[in-house]
Amino acid sequence: MIVQKVPAASTAAARAHAGSSLLRVEHLTVHMGGGAVVRDVDLEVFSGEVVGLVGPNGAGKSTLMRAVTGMRASAGAVTVLGKPLASYRRNALFRDVAVVQQLPEAPPTLTVGELVLLGRYPHLGLLRREGPRDREIAREAMVRAGCDAFEDRALGSLSGGERRRAFIARALAQEPRLLLLDEPTANLDADAQAHILEVLRTLARSGVGVLVVLHDLTYAAAYCDRLVLMHHGEVIAAGRPDEVVTPAVLERAYGPRVRVLTHPETGVPLVVPAVGGYPAA
Amino acid sequence: MSVTAADTAYLPPRTIARRRVGLVGGLTVLGGIFIALALLGLSRGAADIPVADVARLLLDRLPFVAIDVAAPASWERIVFDIRMPRVLAAGLVGAALAVSGSAYQGVFRNPLADPYLLGVASGAGLGVAIAIVSPLPIDSYGVGWVPLFAFVGALATVSIVYLAARTAAAVDSGSLILAGIALSAVASGITSFIIIRGDDDVTQPILSFLFGGFNTSSWAKVIAAAPYIAVGAAVIAVHARALNVLQLDEEQASQLGIDVTRTKMIVLAAASLVAATAVAVCGIVGFVGLIVPHAIRMTFGGDYRRLLPAAALGGAALMIGVDLVARTLLEPQEIPVGILTSILGGPFFIFLLRNRRSSR
Numbered sequence: 179m180i181v182q183k184v185p186a187a188s189t190a191a192a193r194a195h196a197g198s199s200l201l202r203v204e205h206l207t208v209h210m211g212g213g214a215v216v217r218d219v220d221l222e223v224f225s226g227e228v229v230g231l232v233g234p235n236g237a238g239k240s241t242l243m244r245a246v247t248g249m250r251a252s253a254g255a256v257t258v259l260g261k262p263l264a265s266y267r268r269n270a271l272f273r274d275v276a277v278v279q280q281l282p283e284a285p286p287t288l289t290v291g292e293l294v295l296l297g298r299y300p301h302l303g304l305l306r307r308e309g310p311r312d313r314e315i316a317r318e319a320m321v322r323a324g325c326d327a328f329e330d331r332a333l334g335s336l337s338g339g340e341r342r343r344a345f346i347a348r349a350l351a352q353e354p355r356l357l358l359l360d361e362p363t364a365n366l367d368a369d370a371q372a373h374i375l376e377v378l379r380t381l382a383r384s385g386v387g388v389l390v391v392l393h394d395l396t397y398a399a400a401y402c403d404r405l406v407l408m409h410h411g412e413v414i415a416a417g418r419p420d421e422v423v424t425p426a427v428l429e430r431a432y433g434p435r436v437r438v439l440t441h442p443e444t445g446v447p448l449v450v451p452a453v454g455g456y457p458a459a
Numbered sequence: 460m461s462v463t464a465a466d467t468a469y470l471p472p473r474t475i476a477r478r479r480v481g482l483v484g485g486l487t488v489l490g491g492i493f494i495a496l497a498l499l500g501l502s503r504g505a506a507d508i509p510v511a512d513v514a515r516l517l518l519d520r521l522p523f524v525a526i527d528v529a530a531p532a533s534w535e536r537i538v539f540d541i542r543m544p545r546v547l548a549a550g551l552v553g554a555a556l557a558v559s560g561s562a563y564q565g566v567f568r569n570p571l572a573d574p575y576l577l578g579v580a581s582g583a584g585l586g587v588a589i590a591i592v593s594p595l596p597i598d599s600y601g602v603g604w605v606p607l608f609a610f611v612g613a614l615a616t617v618s619i620v621y622l623a624a625r626t627a628a629a630v631d632s633g634s635l636i637l638a639g640i641a642l643s644a645v646a647s648g649i650t651s652f653i654i655i656r657g658d659d660d661v662t663q664p665i666l667s668f669l670f671g672g673f674n675t676s677s678w679a680k681v682i683a684a685a686p687y688i689a690v691g692a693a694v695i696a697v698h699a700r701a702l703n704v705l706q707l708d709e710e711q712a713s714q715l716g717i718d719v720t721r722t723k724m725i726v727l728a729a730a731s732l733v734a735a736t737a738v739a740v741c742g743i744v745g746f747v748g749l750i751v752p753h754a755i756r757m758t759f760g761g762d763y764r765r766l767l768p769a770a771a772l773g774g775a776a777l778m779i780g781v782d783l784v785a786r787t788l789l790e791p792q793e794i795p796v797g798i799l800t801s802i803l804g805g806p807f808f809i810f811l812l813r814n815r816r817s818s819r
Contacts, residue, residue: 247714269716276714283708285761292762299704300716304697307764352715 197225199260200356200387201246201275206254208238208245208411215241216252217411221389223356228378228388230402232395232422234432237408239391240280243360246389247277259355272300276349278342280360280391286334290325290344291316293333297351316351323347323377339370346377357381359390363397375401395436395449399423407431423447480758482765489769493550493776500546500783501538505791508534540678546779548676548684548740549796553747553778555688555737557755557770560748562695562730563617565702565763566723567635570753571811574734575745575804576636577620578643579613583731583738585646586612588653588665606687606739613735616642617727668742671797673782676740684740691733692771698726699763706761744778744797746804751777753811 201223208216216238245252256263298312320326323346363371392398399419407415409431415422439448502513519526563572574580590608624635704712713719751774759765785794
């Protein structure tokens, strides 16, 4: 069954129709500087779905994202493609899992094509050089991420949205089954945000599982199959967007300054400021 | 693809319009320059020998080639016993400095990293000074222990600089160079102290090291140094693709399957071996490891698989050329090459600093 733009499935139903479990996080706790930044988090991502990880600043989303690839020490169980995270060798893990971190750096003179080809490293290792097949995969990744039109441009010459898509293409060149993205839409205009989220939706349709940290709850609700909302290191709500983006949940996580409306045509929740009207000039 | 004004609004156009030279064509041109300078280096000196005769003498030495060279026997001795080791030493040192500079720049993600500015050269120089004053059985021109002492000095320096500049997240570019300059001052200070306290028989060789020069080159030196440089350069070359990935930040590199710490340690050790051996051969020669990789990046692009061979060839050619100038400019007096590269390199460094700031 094809996942439609408006997600129909509850968590249980998502399990029923979605594919295999790509990532299972159980009782994950991360301690940093004395306190727990992530506390007892459970989370699962199946193939073919986009799961949005949302929550206020400092909720522990980025830390959780780092912990699930072993970039940060944690307690609890992380299972990737049915195998414990600890049993993976580094190269093998990143042949199945690709990460687009929050503000990835690269030399401004590197071209998009060169950047994307670096995504083949986990498949090649230290000694093998990339062949025609690797170039083909990189090319395909650029088409899927929507950056094939500017393959030869230097990263320093790209707009914010183009740059993000280039890094998504680099991740896709790893041929991941699970894609993790930390705020890929931060600081982008409305169109660029929608473009990136559409890329993620299309990927999910092809069977990739996507876990993405997002800040804009309206966009998250519109494009994700499921949402996981973190607050003070804990998951306080998880499920269908209309189950998570509710006045009660948002009041608890974000305080009184936000309101939830329902889109009159699609029924998707919309998050708006609580103030009414324009402030007097 | 046409680039519109809107496309170019984000960065100066020069970062977009990057015409890259093909590797084979570029290496051919560099190789041509290298051979021309080497021939010139073999022909010029106290007794000038025509380049054509030098070429004939060289060709005659090739297997299966026999050319009647109507040249005095003394020419053959001058070319093969005196000038050849000097040209080879200059080529080796130039290649070594350019390759180690490229490697340091990759590991530290800093285009200003260079054996001289990182303090590695001074650390190696201190190692050499200690080797000379030590009771170990080395004559002042011998090699043997000298590269190893230089290596220990270089490795100690780069480790301290690395740790000093390393904050929790990453290595800070500015701190790196400042730490390098500070440590360079310490190493030079100790070296000066050794010179002041030492007898004349140790002072002279140490001083000639400090200025940097190829006037003490010999076949023995070249043969002793070449393996160290070859091994170190080979280790760096094996990591060329890893260095490409390390141009991204450390987190990305490790999420592309690279053991970042281990890779850095290995490449740093190899680069320090290469740079230290260069210091052991000719003393402290600054800025070659900065200028050459920069020029090569501008023409060949930043891919380490292209950068390393091109920088090696370019560094060799440049050093042979500088040495040629050093010994012929004020004939019969020789200018230490280290002085020449500093006069050339200092302004270049300032140019790079300004250029970096304006492109931010």
